[in-house]
Amino acid sequence: MNIKPNISLQLTEHNNTHVVNILFDYNESINNQLRKTTTARWSNTMNCWYMLRDEFNLNRFFVSMNELAWIDYSALKSNKNETKQNPELHRRKERMDKDIQLTEGTAAQIASFKGWMQQKRYSENTIKTYTEAIQTFLKYYHLKNPAEITNADLIEFNRNYILRNGYSTSFQNQVINAVKLFFTRTQNRRFEIEKVERPRREHKLPNVLSKEEVSAILTASANLKHRTMLSLIYACGLRRSELLNLKPGNIDSKRHLLIILNAKGKRDRVVPISDKVITMLREYYKTFKPKTWLFE
Numbered sequence: 001m002n003i004k005p006n007i008s009l010q011l012t013e014h015n016n017t018h019v020v021n022i023l024f025d026y027n028e029s030i031n032n033q034l035r036k037t038t039t040a041r042w043s044n045t046m047n048c049w050y051m052l053r054d055e056f057n058l059n060r061f062f063v064s065m066n067e068l069a070w071i072d073y074s075a076l077k078s079n080k081n082e083t084k085q086n087p088e089l090h091r092r093k094e095r096m097d098k099d100i101q102l103t104e105g106t107a108a109q110i111a112s113f114k115g116w117m118q119q120k121r122y123s124e125n126t127i128k129t130y131t132e133a134i135q136t137f138l139k140y141y142h143l144k145n146p147a148e149i150t151n152a153d154l155i156e157f158n159r160n161y162i163l164r165n166g167y168s169t170s171f172q173n174q175v176i177n178a179v180k181l182f183f184t185r186t187q188n189r190r191f192e193i194e195k196v197e198r199p200r201r202e203h204k205l206p207n208v209l210s211k212e213e214v215s216a217i218l219t220a221s222a223n224l225k226h227r228t229m230l231s232l233i234y235a236c237g238l239r240r241s242e243l244l245n246l247k248p249g250n251i252d253s254k255r256h257l258l259i260i261l262n263a264k265g266k267r268d269r270v271v272p273i274s275d276k277v278i279t280m281l282r283e284y285y286k287t288f289k290p291k292t293w294l295f296e
Contacts (some may be wrong), residue, residue, distance in 0.1 A: 009073045114127060257273065
């Protein structure tokens with residue numbers, strides 16, 4: 001039986017740059033695969049292969065190397081742990097968050113931007129996320145008047161703050177979207193967002209349950225209320241918030257429809273429901289007699 005060798009991945013710095021070290025016992029097949037399918041470089045000083053952190057993608061690395069070796073990535077630390085272990089990065093983040101004070105004029109623009117989002121009825125989470133993102137961006141350029149900030153500054157921030165520090169793709173997109181909206185709204189200026197490096201969207205296969213697994217979930221609870229909630233979520237594809245906001249009047253049993261009001265994106269939608277689900281809902285209604293909400 002052939003035993004696959006081990007590859008260990010470790011985060012470190014090389015020539016003042018964040019890199020991922022690729023550690024393994026000498027193996028010519030792995031060496032050839034790294035040359036063919038990755039941007040890995042050999043370091044004589046570290047005596048190992050390495051990749052620039054900005055270029056490293058764990059999923060792609062697995063695809064190219066998984067057949068040749070077991071891959072141990074446990075040493076790859078989260079951003080949160082890294083800031084604790086990297087004093088300089090930690091100090092830089094603290095200065096950004098606490099020491100740097102925005103001017104009254106810039107703070108007023110952010111407040112105006114936040115008020116505009118509230119009037120446009122953006123969700124609370126979006127308002128909080130965009131406000132914090134634009135504060136981070138403007139604190140990075142606190143020595144500049146916002147009117148002087150250009151598209152080149154956004155590109156530089158993206159490369160030297162977000163990518164270099166290894167922040168998540170979601171944070172990267174949030175900052176770019178917040179900057180675009182902020183400058184369009186407050187200064188009537190449009191940034192050339194297409195020139196800013198954006199992370200490629202991940203396309204993951206869904207984890208689809210089998211009929212037997214779904215049946216086991218729906219019949220696991222002996223509580224009629226819980227069983228009805230689970231069945232409705234599965235049969236109608238409901239989000240948790242949509243389920244909890246349902247009222248008895250949202251069920252149109254004659255037309256076999258479930259009316260979902262103010263769903264995600266503040267849009268109403270209508271979903272068909274089967275005879276079996278309607279029968280379960282009637283049994284539930286007779287037992288629990290809900291008044292305001294379908295599931296009190």
